[in-house]
Amino acid sequence: MSVTTTDDIHDVSPEDSASTLWKDYVAKIRGGDVGSLPAILGLVALVAGFSILRPESFTTAFNFENLIQQSAGVTIIAMGLVFVLLLGEIDLAAGVTAGMAAAVTSVLLTNHDWNTALAIVAGLLAGTAVGAFHGVIVSRLGIPSFIVTLSTFLALQGVVLTLVGERGSVNSGDFIAKLNSDTLPVWLGWVIAAVLVGAYAVLTFVSNRRRRANGLTSEPDLLWALKSGSLAVVAFLVVFYLSIERSPNPQIRSISGVPIALIIIIGLAIVLSVLLGRTRWGSHVYAVGGNMEAARRAGINVKFVQLSCFMICSTVAAVGGLMLASFSGGVNNVSGGGPTLLYAVGAAVIGGTSLFGGKGRVVDAVIGGTVIAVIANGMGLMNQPDSRKYIVTGLVLLVAASVDAISRRRAAASGRI
Amino acid sequence: MSSEEPLLELRGVHKTFGAVHVLRGVDLTVRPGRVTALVGDNGAGKSTLIKGIAGIHPFDDGDYTFEGSAVHVKSPRDSNGLGIEVVYQDLALCDNLDVVHNMYLGREITKNGFVDEDAMEAKARETLDGLSVRTLKSVRTRVASLSGGQRQTVAIARAVLWNSKIVILDEPTAALGVAQTEQVLKLVRRLADRGLGVVLISHNLNDVFEVADDVAVLYLGQMVAQIEVASTTRDRIVTAITTGELNRGDAA
Numbered sequence: 001m002s003v004t005t006t007d008d009i010h011d012v013s014p015e016d017s018a019s020t021l022w023k024d025y026v027a028k029i030r031g032g033d034v035g036s037l038p039a040i041l042g043l044v045a046l047v048a049g050f051s052i053l054r055p056e057s058f059t060t061a062f063n064f065e066n067l068i069q070q071s072a073g074v075t076i077i078a079m080g081l082v083f084v085l086l087l088g089e090i091d092l093a094a095g096v097t098a099g100m101a102a103a104v105t106s107v108l109l110t111n112h113d114w115n116t117a118l119a120i121v122a123g124l125l126a127g128t129a130v131g132a133f134h135g136v137i138v139s140r141l142g143i144p145s146f147i148v149t150l151s152t153f154l155a156l157q158g159v160v161l162t163l164v165g166e167r168g169s170v171n172s173g174d175f176i177a178k179l180n181s182d183t184l185p186v187w188l189g190w191v192i193a194a195v196l197v198g199a200y201a202v203l204t205f206v207s208n209r210r211r212r213a214n215g216l217t218s219e220p221d222l223l224w225a226l227k228s229g230s231l232a233v234v235a236f237l238v239v240f241y242l243s244i245e246r247s248p249n250p251q252i253r254s255i256s257g258v259p260i261a262l263i264i265i266i267g268l269a270i271v272l273s274v275l276l277g278r279t280r281w282g283s284h285v286y287a288v289g290g291n292m293e294a295a296r297r298a299g300i301n302v303k304f305v306q307l308s309c310f311m312i313c314s315t316v317a318a319v320g321g322l323m324l325a326s327f328s329g330g331v332n333n334v335s336g337g338g339p340t341l342l343y344a345v346g347a348a349v350i351g352g353t354s355l356f357g358g359k360g361r362v363v364d365a366v367i368g369g370t371v372i373a374v375i376a377n378g379m380g381l382m383n384q385p386d387s388r389k390y391i392v393t394g395l396v397l398l399v400a401a402s403v404d405a406i407s408r409r410r411a412a413a414s415g416r417i
Numbered sequence: 418m419s420s421e422e423p424l425l426e427l428r429g430v431h432k433t434f435g436a437v438h439v440l441r442g443v444d445l446t447v448r449p450g451r452v453t454a455l456v457g458d459n460g461a462g463k464s465t466l467i468k469g470i471a472g473i474h475p476f477d478d479g480d481y482t483f484e485g486s487a488v489h490v491k492s493p494r495d496s497n498g499l500g501i502e503v504v505y506q507d508l509a510l511c512d513n514l515d516v517v518h519n520m521y522l523g524r525e526i527t528k529n530g531f532v533d534e535d536a537m538e539a540k541a542r543e544t545l546d547g548l549s550v551r552t553l554k555s556v557r558t559r560v561a562s563l564s565g566g567q568r569q570t571v572a573i574a575r576a577v578l579w580n581s582k583i584v585i586l587d588e589p590t591a592a593l594g595v596a597q598t599e600q601v602l603k604l605v606r607r608l609a610d611r612g613l614g615v616v617l618i619s620h621n622l623n624d625v626f627e628v629a630d631d632v633a634v635l636y637l638g639q640m641v642a643q644i645e646v647a648s649t650t651r652d653r654i655v656t657a658i659t660t661g662e663l664n665r666g667d668a669a
Contacts, residue, residue, distance in 0.1 A: 033559075216538045217557045278531045283514075287522055290511030297509050298523030299494070358513035 021223055034407045036352040038400070039367045043374065050378035057381045061246040065259055067370075067377045069180050072261040073098065073324035074340060075369030078347035079272055079362050080316025083309040085348055086276075086289040088357025089145035091134065093152040094344060097314045098321030099336020100156045101127040103163040105322060106172040106331045116175045120322065127318025128311050130156065135307030145310075153341075161333055169332035172325045180261045180326035186243045189258035193235040196266070201228040238262075261323060265366060268319065272312075272362045285309060289358035320344075339390065346393065347372050350400035356408065371396065422485065423448050424582055424614040425470070425501070430479030432465055439465045441638040442479070446631075447583055447614040452605060454625040454646070455618045457635030458658055463618050466635065467585055470616075471503045472496040484582075502576035503585045508568055512561035516553060517541045519560050520575040544578050545570075548607055552600065566597030573604055583614040590624055602628045622651055636661030 029037065050058040057063060077094050084091045091097075105123030108114040114122070130152060137148045164170050184192075204224055211218040219227075239258060247255040276282040287295040288305045296302050324340070325331045344365075351368030353360030372393060379389045425447040432440040439462050447453050457463050468474040470481075472490040481488055483499050490496050496503075510519050517534070518525075520541045526533045541556050550570055553563075560568060569589050576584045586605065590598040605628050609615045619625055625632055626646060633643040634657040641657045649663075657663045 211535060211538075214535060214539060216535060216542075217555060280525045280527050280532055283518060283525050283532055284523070286514060287511050287518070290513035291509065293507075294509035294511055294522065297493070297505075300523045358511070 018222060021220060021226075030410070034352070034403065036361075036364055036367050038403045039351050039364070039371055042350075042396070043367065043371050046371065046374045046378065050374065050381070054378065054381045058378055061241055061244040062248075062255075063377065063381070064241055065183070065246060065255075067373050068259050068265075069261050069327055070377060071369050071373030072180055072265060073320045073327060074343045074347055074372065075265055075366055076268060076320035076323055077317045077340065077344035078351075078365035078369050079268060080313040080320070081344055081348050082272075082353050082360050082362055082365050083276070083285065083316075084145070084313045085345075085353050085355060086285050086357060086360050087306060087309055088289055088355075089138065089306070089309075090149065090345070090355075091131075091145065091310065091313050091317075092149040092341060093130065093134070093156055094149075094313060094317040094320075095336045095338075095341030096153055096156040096160065097127050097130045097336070098317045098324060098340065099160050099331065099334075100130070100163070100321070101318030102172065102176075102321035102325035102335055103160050103170065103331045105176065106170040106325060107163050109173040109176070110171050116173065120176075123322065124315055124318045127314045127316075127321070129314075131311035131314030132307065134314065135310035138310065139303040139306040157337060160331075160335060160337075164331055164333055164335075166333065169330050171330045172322075176322055176326045177329060178260070178326070179264070180259075180323045182260050183242075183255065183257035184260060184263065186257045189239045189243060192258070192263065193239045197228070197232045197235050200231055204228065264319075264323070268316065269362050269366055272316070275312075276362060281305070281308070286358060291358075317344075339393075342397075343372050343393070344369075346397040346400070349404065350396060352404075354404050354408065355401065356404075368400070421448050421450065423482075424484060426480070426482040427466075427470070427476075428480040428482070430466075430469060430476040430481070432462075432469055432474065432477050439638050440469070440476070443635070443638070443640045444643070445633055445640065446643060447616055448631075449582070449614050450609055450612050451630040452609045452615040452617055452628055453643070454629035454632045455616055455635065456620070456622070456625060456632060456654065456658055460637075461635040461658075462638045463635055464587070467503060467587060467616075467618065470496065470501065470585065497579070500580065500582035501585065502579065502581040502583070504569075504572045504576050504587065504589065506587045506589075506591060508572040510560045510568055510572060513559065515559050516556040516563075516571050519571055520544070520578055522575070524579075540578070541574070544574050547611075548574055548577065548604060550574065550604070564597065565593050566600050569593065569597075569601050570604060573601075573608070577608060577611075577613065581613065583616065584608055585616040585618070587618045588620065589617070590619065590621060598624070622654060625654070626651060634658055634663070 077098055081091060081094055101123040104126045105119045108119040108122055109116065134145065134148055134152065137143055138145045204219070208218045208224055242258045243256055245254060245256045247253055276285060284295065284300045284305050287298070287300055288302050292302060321336055324336060347368035348360065348365045349355060349368065350371050351364030351366070353364045375393055375396060376389055379392065423446045427443060427445040429442040429444065430440055431442060443462070443466060445466070455463055455466070465474065469476040472492045472495045475491045481490055488499065490499070511522065517538050521537050526536050538556055545553060545556065552567055552570065560571060563571065573584070573586070589601050589605065593601060602624060605615060605617060617629060629646050631643055632646050632649070632654060634641040634654060636658065639661070641661055642663045653663060
């Protein structure tokens with residue numbers, strides 16, 4: 001931007017028309033701030049493609065629930081990874097941390113008859129401890145997180161083997177099993193959707209009004225209406241679809257309602273988003289990821305921010321581990337290994353979180369996790385072998401990382417016109 | 418020289434790094450409402466002097482007086498506490514954050530445990546308006562998409578947000594074009610007109626003669642002179658910078 005001496009000081013007026021909104025949005029995208037747009041477009045394309053290719057199986061309500069439950073573990077691990085990725089660091093051990101935490105909980109439940117709540121807390125704390133270890137090593141010794149977490153990636157696989165035995169597997173118990181298989185009553189799904197949509201619409205409306213009254217930047221009413229409206233449409237469509245009776249034999253066992261897994265994902269996403277987007281600590285995370293030296297000079301405790309992000313990442317990964325264990329009915333010697341971690345990193349990056357740090361949201365992980373789940377699920381229904389699933393997922397991840405790199409270049413270029 | 422009480426007075430400060438004696442008994446006076454330019458060739462000790470004032474590398478010896486009383490500045494927190502803010506050459510901005518968050522970097526306002534975006538935005542806007550900054554379209558713009566001059570403006574506005582008394586600017590115009598240099602120099606002048614003491618480090622004598630009231634010349638770790646700009650000429654300052662001697666004894 002060249003020097004302007006005109007009084008173009010005041011922010012966008014609230015009474016914008018649809019065309020100015022569109023123009024602003026296009027300008028933002030062209031400036032390299034693409035956010036989750038590529039992921040959402042990709043998701044739409046994938047869903048449309050699989051719906052055409054496998055209309056009899058992909059679009060069924062049964063498959064929709066299955067898709068959510070398949071993706072829950074990876075999506076939750078990805079949400080935790082966002083915190084570490086925001087710092088420009090990586091946690092390669094998040095997958096096996098998930099497996100290890102699930103193993104701890106399962107062994108305590110099954111072999112030691114612990115109380116369910118205590119066993120879950122112990123599993124989560126085991127995750128937190130791994131995160132604390134990563135955080136201390138990275139922040140105090142300055143060893144790159146890539147190396148630190150690569151070592152724990154190996155070491156924790158050994159821990160899992162020790163816990164469950166070389167060829168063994170451990171049952172996770174009834175409660176854990178229900179986490180990622182049970183559903184809420186149909187009516188409760190509707191209530192939760194209505195409350196969430198209503199809360200979003202009211203809170204943003206009130207905040208917009210207040211900010212406008214105080215002469216601050218605010219969202220135009222039209223944009224507010226579009227956002228709240230789309231949220232309502234998506235939420236109610238999802239609940240409607242999940243409320244359809246989807247059991248092959250409804251007389252024997254009826255299946256309908258929103259899966260508990262979805263509620264856990266949404267609940268975690270809200271809590272973590274508030275933590276990142278509304279607290280002082282969250283602002284510091286973005287600052288450290290954006291310019292660590294500037295953050296240090298501004299008096300931000302960079303080491304604490306690093307430590308806490310690694311701890312949150314591993315604790316959230318532990319939650320993801322419980323969901324994985326729930327889905328597969330227990331923990332075995334490869335739980336959380338294999339492609340789990342790469343799918344989770346992929347989910348965060350595909351959703352729009354930058355590997356270079358400073359850019360990303362928890363919601364990105366949910367969107368990206370859904371993309372990955374749709375690819376795996378759709379290709380599975382098309383009877384494609386795992387080999388092709390891996391290749392396609394890998395290519396999608398490469399595309400997502402390229403979008404990130406290219407949009408950064410654009411942002412840098414448009415920044416200094 | 419102005420008769421006003423000095424804000425900051427350094428008398429005979431020394432600093433050594435290992436065997437290198439970087440500052441050898443430097444005096445400096447900063448008065449409110451005046452722009453004091455600090456000039457000197459590379460290696461003269463300008464940065465070390467600034468870092469000593471800011472408390473990043475505290476002085477080894479010498480008197481540090483702030484508003485008439487002796488103070489000990491041993492860390493950046495001490496200097497911030499006194500109301501001294503430094504705008505470094507690299508600006509220390511986070512590209513991924515917007516103007517408001519950069520101005521409040523590390524000192525965000527909270528209400529009930531959450532960041533008070535409304536209060537921060539209002540105050541940031543007020544500060545920018547107070548400095549007559551007209552070039553920022555929105556305080557919610559990310560810093561990555563600002564021009565060099567605008568970034569400098571944000572960094573300076575951040576420094577004055579905290580009721581600071583002295584603002585030290587390290588080469589604020591080094592990377593700017595002609596129009597943006599002009600814009601930043603006007604801003605520097607406005608800071609002084611608001612009663613702040615401004616220290617301007619610059620290699621550019623055009624800037625110095627345009628905006629500064631006093632000029633302090635460092636030569637190999639010693640203060641050649643601190644004199645009023647109006648009482649000297651460009652040639653004399655150049656001579657002082659290169660030889661360490663000020664012609665015809667017009668030292669203050």
